[in-house]
Amino acid sequence: MTRTPILEAARLVFRRDLTLAWRRWDEVTQPLIFYVVVTTMFPLATTPELSQLRLISGGVVWVAALLSSLLALEALFRADVEDGTTEQWVLSGQPLGYLLLAKVAAHWMLTGLPLVLMSPIVGTALGLPFEAWGTLVVSLLAGTGTLSVLGGIGAALTVGVRRGSVLLSLLVLPLAMPLLIFGARAVTMAIDGDSPAGPLQLLAAIFFLALSLGPLAMSAAIRISVEN
Amino acid sequence: MWTWFHKLGSPPHAYRILGKMAPWFGWPALVLILVATWWGLWKAPTDYQQGDAYRILYIHAPSAWMSMFAYVMMAVAAAIGLIWRIKIAHAASAAGAPIGASFTFLALATGSIWGKPMWGTWWVWDARLTSELLLLFLYLGYMALRASFDDPQRADRASAVLAIVGVINVPIIHYSVQWWTTLHQPASVTKMDRPSIALVMLIPLFLMMAGFQLYYGWAMCRRLRGEILRRERNAGWLKEAN
Amino acid sequence: MASDGALFEARAINAWRGDRHILRDVSFTVHPGEFLKITGPNGVGKTTLLRVICGLLPAETGDMFWKGRNIRGTADEFHIDLAYLGHLNSLKADLTARENLKFLSGLRQSLTAADVDAALDRVGILSRGDLPARSLSAGQKRRLALARLVLADADLWILDEPVTNLDTAGIALVEELIHEHVSAGGLAIAAAHQRLLDDAAILRRLELEP
Numbered sequence: 001m002t003r004t005p006i007l008e009a010a011r012l013v014f015r016r017d018l019t020l021a022w023r024r025w026d027e028v029t030q031p032l033i034f035y036v037v038v039t040t041m042f043p044l045a046t047t048p049e050l051s052q053l054r055l056i057s058g059g060v061v062w063v064a065a066l067l068s069s070l071l072a073l074e075a076l077f078r079a080d081v082e083d084g085t086t087e088q089w090v091l092s093g094q095p096l097g098y099l100l101l102a103k104v105a106a107h108w109m110l111t112g113l114p115l116v117l118m119s120p121i122v123g124t125a126l127g128l129p130f131e132a133w134g135t136l137v138v139s140l141l142a143g144t145g146t147l148s149v150l151g152g153i154g155a156a157l158t159v160g161v162r163r164g165s166v167l168l169s170l171l172v173l174p175l176a177m178p179l180l181i182f183g184a185r186a187v188t189m190a191i192d193g194d195s196p197a198g199p200l201q202l203l204a205a206i207f208f209l210a211l212s213l214g215p216l217a218m219s220a221a222i223r224i225s226v227e228n
Numbered sequence: 229m230w231t232w233f234h235k236l237g238s239p240p241h242a243y244r245i246l247g248k249m250a251p252w253f254g255w256p257a258l259v260l261i262l263v264a265t266w267w268g269l270w271k272a273p274t275d276y277q278q279g280d281a282y283r284i285l286y287i288h289a290p291s292a293w294m295s296m297f298a299y300v301m302m303a304v305a306a307a308i309g310l311i312w313r314i315k316i317a318h319a320a321s322a323a324g325a326p327i328g329a330s331f332t333f334l335a336l337a338t339g340s341i342w343g344k345p346m347w348g349t350w351w352v353w354d355a356r357l358t359s360e361l362l363l364l365f366l367y368l369g370y371m372a373l374r375a376s377f378d379d380p381q382r383a384d385r386a387s388a389v390l391a392i393v394g395v396i397n398v399p400i401i402h403y404s405v406q407w408w409t410t411l412h413q414p415a416s417v418t419k420m421d422r423p424s425i426a427l428v429m430l431i432p433l434f435l436m437m438a439g440f441q442l443y444y445g446w447a448m449c450r451r452l453r454g455e456i457l458r459r460e461r462n463a464g465w466l467k468e469a470n
Numbered sequence: 471m472a473s474d475g476a477l478f479e480a481r482a483i484n485a486w487r488g489d490r491h492i493l494r495d496v497s498f499t500v501h502p503g504e505f506l507k508i509t510g511p512n513g514v515g516k517t518t519l520l521r522v523i524c525g526l527l528p529a530e531t532g533d534m535f536w537k538g539r540n541i542r543g544t545a546d547e548f549h550i551d552l553a554y555l556g557h558l559n560s561l562k563a564d565l566t567a568r569e570n571l572k573f574l575s576g577l578r579q580s581l582t583a584a585d586v587d588a589a590l591d592r593v594g595i596l597s598r599g600d601l602p603a604r605s606l607s608a609g610q611k612r613r614l615a616l617a618r619l620v621l622a623d624a625d626l627w628i629l630d631e632p633v634t635n636l637d638t639a640g641i642a643l644v645e646e647l648i649h650e651h652v653s654a655g656g657l658a659i660a661a662a663h664q665r666l667l668d669d670a671a672i673l674r675r676l677e678l679e680p
Contacts, residue, residue, distance in 0.1 A: 001579040001580060001581070001585065001621075001623050002579065002580050003550070003578070003579060003580075004576060004577055004578060004579060004580050008580070009576075009577045012572075012573055012576050012577055013573075013577070015573075016562075016565070016569075016573040019565065019569070019573075020562060020564055020565065023564045024564065079562075083558060083559070083560060083561060083562065083563075084556060084557075084558025084559065084560035085560050085561075085562065085574065087526055087554075087556065087558075087560070088554070088560045088574055088577075088618075089577070090525075090526065090549075091524055091525070091526070091549045091552060091554050092549065092577045092578055093546050093547070093549040093550035093552075093578065094546075094577055094578075095546070099577070153389070153393060157373060157386050157389060157390060158373070158376070160377075161376045161377075162376075164376075167369075167372055167373065167376055170365070170368065170369045170372055171369040171372075171373060171390060173365075174362050174365035174366050174369060174401075175366075175393065175394070175397050175401075177362055177401060177404065177405075178397075178400045178401055178403075178404035181404045181405070181407070181408045182404060182407075185408070185411065202404075206400065213396065217389055217392070217393050220310070220385075220389045221386065221389050224382055224385045224386050224389070225386075226526055227379075227382055227526065227527055227528075313528075378488070379487075379488050380488065380489075381486070381488075381528075462489055
């Protein structure tokens, strides 16, 4: 039998997670519902006037998307660490970072991507004009992607901790503030008719940075978590 | 030189060396801080723009600088501990966190105190204060992660990963906050920036900075000794010393 | 290789769990064709030692050598030659037995459906192949975990209480698998309370004391 090449191994991890999620799809929809609920809170808390909501729509959509993604990330590694799958990954002889990145990618496809696709609808409910949809989607694609990597690092660090979700948020949200600043600002600029190219490029740069360094941090964190 | 470093890696030696070093940091720190305070409060002239309120800068600016410095030190120590598996580096990282967090809090408090006479509010979202606030969150997260582990070695390594991820993020956070505050005032300078001031007003700033730096050294000696005691409480050398 | 032909060598391994110094200067060698059985009372550190060998737990001091090279710098190559069966079965409850093997063992070796079936048959659960792991009994789950060893194509087997939850037929299966593996030139290290190949010529003991 020949050794599995790394890309094939990563693809197996990706497909495995999609298969598992398919059999428990109700868990996949929860972050999406949370997203809509949280967004609804803002008009209720401020004003029903769309003209006023529009001013903060970029920020609200972004904050809600970040919080919803974070909610889903908390349990990212827990099942695999508890049933011993993760330690087998550590012992597989494959570069651990790639396997973990594949897992994060599957998780993003199941949670981050639906949020991104839902965001124009949610944004419109807050007065976001059609012209800003493109910027909204692109910024959230990079933002939720980066957050998945950051959340993956946080989830790997807190996997054994009781009530780890609060700690996870405390660790990840400060690191995600730059994403929020650039992303929400990009959307607001698009609403105002200015070109959002600057912040979008910065978002993309942060995303690629996370993609290249994130797997290293996740590997280190996972190796610590299997020490039990 | 190398043997000295090597000795530092061994807990009983480190404990002794740190104990000897502490007063060399502590006394000069005290003197410098006292002189800087006197100079800043009395000797330096009143600023024609900001009156006497600017004097809080003498504490605010050095605290902010030290909070950053302490975080970088913490992350460097964590990296050394993680990569070369040197336990005392982890101890140094753990010891430094509350010191850095205290500087951050001091910077926030003095910034807030400065804000009241300047702009009439206790808080303002300017670049430095916002960055300090986010830095405080990073410190608190680090300390919370440490506290959540029962096993001390895992606590060391996990928080080391977090510190390294954090230190990479700090420049990004700084730049993004800077960018965020300039959006509504494109040409303005950070509100808390040093006013253009004469040399005689800068001297207490340098003195205070040096004093804080030495204070950091003293506080690290003390806290690191405490960390070593805590970690080595079952070790033979401690019982012999007592 | 070490001078006496040992493929695996541990030298002066020391390990702590929290504040407890669990492994003190543990040293041993294992040669091809040998089965090293680690015994000792509960809590003495058998699991810790096995996990340290795998690299899941760090050894504070000491070195380990595989095929003459220090494992510290060559962990990935060592892991390619290693198959580990721990306390946990590493199974996903929602995946079928076949899928479990495909998605886990498939990370190490390219597997065909025939390979998977052959492994399931070897451990006696071929008929259960398409059932979700959730609905397997504890013994069947352990057998499924054993199937990973069959598929692993690894020289060194590390087994932690391999016969947990197994009936007499299952214990015999484990003994057969170890015997076959070791006779073909492989090495096996296992921690076990029960009799496990205790009378075989291939067995050597390592007794850990508290």
